[in-house]
Amino acid sequence: VLRSDQNENPIVVGPRTSVQDNCVIHSGEAPVILEEDVTVGHGAIMEGCVIRRGAIIGINVTLLENTEIGEESLIAAGSVVVPHTKIPPRVLAAGSPAKVKKEISGETLHWIKMGSSTYVNLCRNYLGGDYKIIG
Structure with missing residues (x-):
């Protein structure tokens, strides 16, 4: 689910970024910026945050307001990044x-x-027909 409650605080998803199943991405008081090559694991919850290039957000991670995740950093599954936290690169x-x-x-x-x-x-494999749909 991607939901932006205020026009001045958009949700931006960069090229080659993967947002997996059951994520909730919400911009309210701050925008959500997912730069290029970001991976957001299943069930992550994100509220008004910036995720820099190449970062990986693990399964069921919670990112609260005004957090920033540095380039090519990894946030372990189940972690909670509290408001106003900056995680450095790598x-x-x-x-x-x-x-x-x-x-x-x-x-x-x-x-x-x-x-x-x-x-x-x-x-690319899905779009190219490399996988057969069953059902």
Whole structure:
């Protein structure tokens, strides 16, 4: 569900961004900006936040008002990012409230950079008829 209650605070979804099933994205007092190559996991709830390029938001994460997630960061499943929190680029954050656990580099950073391309390729396969619809 994408819902914007105020015209001056839009919801912007960048290219190659994947918003998965059962997410709720709401802009009220602040806009929601999902930059390019972002992955938002199943069941995430987002309220007036900015997600920078290439970040991954885990399953059932809650992002509250005026939060910002840095480039290529990973927010672990089930985490809660409390209002006015800024998560820096290329870190793993987890917990409730979410805290930075470690910097991301090497193989993990490579995996994060490949995240959005996985979903872009899946979309191409669906559109190309590579999957048979049953039912």
